[in-house]
Amino acid sequence: MAQPRVSRHGEWSSRWVFILAATGSAVGLGNIWKFPYITGEHGGGAFVLIYLLCVALVGLPVMMAEILLGRRGRQSPMNTMRLLAEEAGASPRWAWVGWCGVLAGFLILSYYSVIAGWALAYVVRMASGIFIGADGQLAQAVFERFLADPEAVLGWHTLFMVMTMVVVARGVRGGLEQAVRLLMPALFLLLLLLVGYAMTTGAFDQGLRFLFNPDFSRLDPAAVLVAMGHAFFTLSLGMGAIMIYGSYMPQRASIAGASLAIAVADTLVALLAGMAIFPVVYANGLEPGAGPGLLFQTLPVAFGQMPAGVLFGTLFFVLVVFAAWTSAISLIEPAVTWLVENRGVRRLTACLWAGVATWLLGIGTVLSFNLWKEFTLFGLNFFGLLDFLTANLMLPLGGLAIALFVGWVMRERDVAEELALKGGLYRLWRWVLRYVTPVAVGIVFLHSVELI
Ligand code: PFF
Secondary structure (H helix, E strand, O other): OOOOOOOOOOOOOOHHHHHHHHHHHHOOHHHHHHHHHHHHHOOOHHHHHHHHHHHHHHHHHHHHHHHHHHHHHOOOHHHHHHHHHHHOOOOHHHHHHHHHHHHHHHHHHHHHHHHHHHHHHHHHHHHHOOOOOOOHHHHHHHHHHHHOOHHHHHHHHHHHHHHHHHHHHOOOOOOHHHHHHHHHHHHHHHHHHHHHHHHOOOOHHHHHHHHHOOOHHHOOOOHHHHHHHHHHHHOOOOOOHHHHHHOOOOOOOOHHHHHHHHHHHHHHHHHHHHHHHHHHHHHOOOOOOOOOOHHHHHHHHHHHHOOOHHHHHHHHHHHHHHHHHHHHHHHHHHHHHHHHHHHOOOHHHHHHHHHHHHHHHHHHHHHHOOOOOOOOEOOEOHHHHHHHHHHHHHHHHHHHHHHHHHHHHOOHHHHHHHHOOOHHHHHHHHHHHHHHHHHHHHHHHHHHHHHO
8 A cells, every 4th residue: 555544534653552542542441340259250260261262262363353453444443344355355244343332332331331430430439438348248238238129239330421422522532632641640549559459358369369270170162152152251352442442542552562562551450459359359248249239249249348448449439430530431332433434424523323223222230230130041131141242252253354354355465564573573474363363252152052
């Protein structure tokens, strides 16, 4: 390509800002809220090991491929896929990868915002001091009482959606770059502090053993699918979020280096969260498989017992909200760019449409923890169904399509030019993307179909 394309939506001010923004997208509720509870539900160490393998063998190569696509196309995921497919002489139907991605982002954000709303509510609860000296039972009771009140949960969901759409409406660069720069390191430090506290609980060893001792007899058959789905979810892959962020990436920055930095930071945050939570679970006789409420039922106990716990606890939930915030904007950004490009609306109007639709769907998740609790399909409530459909099916399928497109459909010359990676490393990446990734995703899928 003689002249690299330029995105009409703007560009990050540096390579470093791209890494920060993409890490902001990757590090979110997936690391702090979801990883610990699914690890608890699926038996610990063996699950963690499979998850780490999925991150390395599937997540990292797909992330490089997705950023590469974004930077080469520099448009919304649908238009990028269509353009690059035409360039490669392939069917414009590849644009469907973009469509499915936008749909996945919309579905994910609808429940993501509700959970982020829980974290917002907990900022206030922590600050009020009700958890001072609390035990596991009290923390559980407070959480259950909160969930049983749909109006309160809806209110916090609404607030979070408004926060998200305000940032997206102003463009990703306005303010967000600064915020991420400060908040990500602060979150990391607070997590370290919490791990420090976990060491004093007397159950640190037990927590670590649960997390890092692979006991394959405790692995249930669904665990592999969940672990793989989570690798995509936690790295924000398979739905165009990283693609759209890549489309704002400066031309000279290294895609491989950035991907590695993002994946390592993301994994570290998840492991730290696990190391902070499981010792508290064991020290207080809580249940590791407690499900989506795990974070909200364990950490308040830890904060309630440590000196200056009200301050640190409040700060911690503020940071969880920020981590969720920087992820939420990337979930809706692909839809907004498409509306601007193809519907000719202003960014603000696009945000309103997308925001209101997401907010409405979110009401289903709000109700799935109270009034609609009894309505289940395949044993899953509304929230569980959305989560399963998106994280375990749509994201891995999107990732598979991206791997196949970059590995088999695009002209190799274009791929090599965009990635600009030297010799052996390039060949290794290409081989993994062409063979290992599709086979791994395929096997996990076939296996799970058998399960169903
Ligand atoms: N990676 C985010 C997390 O771990 O919380 C969630 C997410 C963001 C998933 C953006 C997908 C995405 F496109």
